[in-house]
Amino acid sequence: KQEVTQIPAALSVPEGENLVLNCSFTDSAIYNLQWFRQDPGKGLTSLLLIQSSQREQTSGRLNASLDKSSGRSTLYIAASQPGDSATYLCAVYTGNQFYFGTGTSLTVIP
Amino acid sequence: NAGVMQNPRHLVRRRGQEARLRCSPMKGHSHVYWYRQLPEEGLKFMVYLQKENIIDESGMPKERFSAEFPKEGPSILRIQQVVRGDSAAYFCASSLMEISGNTIYFGEGSWLTVV
Numbered sequence: 367k368q369e370v371t372q373i374p375a376a377l378s379v380p381e382g383e384n385l386v387l388n389c390s391f392t393d394s395a396i397y398n399l400q401w402f403r404q405d406p407g408k409g410l411t412s413l414l415l416i417q418s419s420q421r422e423q424t425s426g427r428l429n430a431s432l433d434k435s436s437g438r439s440t441l442y443i444a445a446s447q448p449g450d451s452a453t454y455l456c457a458v459y460t461g462n463q464f465y466f467g468t469g470t471s472l473t474v475i476p
Numbered sequence: 477n478a479g480v481m482q483n484p485r486h487l488v489r490r491r492g493q494e495a496r497l498r499c500s501p502m503k504g505h506s507h508v509y510w511y512r513q514l515p516e517e518g519l520k521f522m523v524y525l526q527k528e529n530i531i532d533e534s535g536m537p538k539e540r541f542s543a544e545f546p547k548e549g550p551s552i553l554r555i556q557q558v559v560r561g562d563s564a565a566y567f568c569a570s571s572l573m574e575i576s577g578n579t580i581y582f583g584e585g586s587w588l589t590v591v
Contacts, residue, residue, distance in 0.1 A: 370518075400580065409480075409567060410519075410582040455519070462532035463509065463521040464580065 368393045368460055372467035379446055380475050387441040387470045389456035394434050400464070401430050401441050402455040410455065414441070446474045480505075480570050480583035481550075488589045495555040495562070497586045501570030508551045509580065510543055513565040522566075525551060558590045 369392045379385050389399070398417050402410040414423045414430040416439070422431040429442040439456055453471045457464040481500040489495050501508050510522040521535040525545035536543065540558075545551040555562055569582045 402582075407587075409482075409584040410569075412579050412581065415579050457519075459580075462524045463535070464511075464519075465521070466511075466519040468518040 368396075368458060368465040370456060370458060370465050370467040372454075372456060372470050374470060375468070376471040376473075378473040378475060381446060381448060383446050383474075384442070384444050385446055385472070387443070387454050387456075387472070389439040389441070389467055391437045391439075391458045391465070393460065394437050396434065396458045396460050398459050399430075399432055399439050400457050400459070401428075401439075402457065404453045404455060404469070413454075443472075446472075448474045448476045450474050480568055480581050482566075482568050482583035482586050484586060485584060486587045486589070488591060489558045490591055491559055492557050495558050495588055497553040497555075497566050497568075497588070499551040499553070499568030499570075499583060501551070501568075502572075502581055505570035505572050505581075507571045507573065508545050509569045509571075510551075510553050511567045511569065513567060513585075515564070519567065522553070555588070558588070560590045563588055563590045 371390045373388045400415045401413045404410050416423045416432040427444040432439045451474050453469040455469045457466045483498050506527050508525045511519045513519045523536050523543045524532040528547050540556045542554045565585045565587050567585045569580045571580045
């Protein structure tokens, strides 16, 4: 069964820092991996989708990489801002469903 | 183009009552997924539906829970005889087609509280 782990569980950084969030998964047979953002009491907003054949995707200050063979993905956030404070979730799609990690709670301190 | 719409956003039920959660997918989307998020836990898959078909319900509890996605109207997640352990956020998501190549879009969630 697919298991997704995110490290760290919580992260607090001063504004302006670059940071990396980590995601690992146990079964490399995935179709794609998606990074989401969740604000308290809200739904999930898709940030980046990486197909299994791709190595990385970029959107603005965000860059996500995927190493399927080792079961790892990273989300890089450049020049962090207080508005980036949220929980970041990674999820892998293996067929009929996404398997989610428990998330990294990010706080960017002004 | 409206996003995935869920209602009610918040629902309070007494133990033993029924809860009905509705989800209208994005326009043109025919694939709907329901997930549950328990406090301090990650999102857990419940069910994947297409119009009039349940494709995968491997995450649904065997009793009291059911889901449908009729030809017309929203998808419904129904919980009968609710218990306190059903208190959670229930998220619906939709995609245009099988999501091997497509982004999945989530609604804002329905927060169920059982008292």
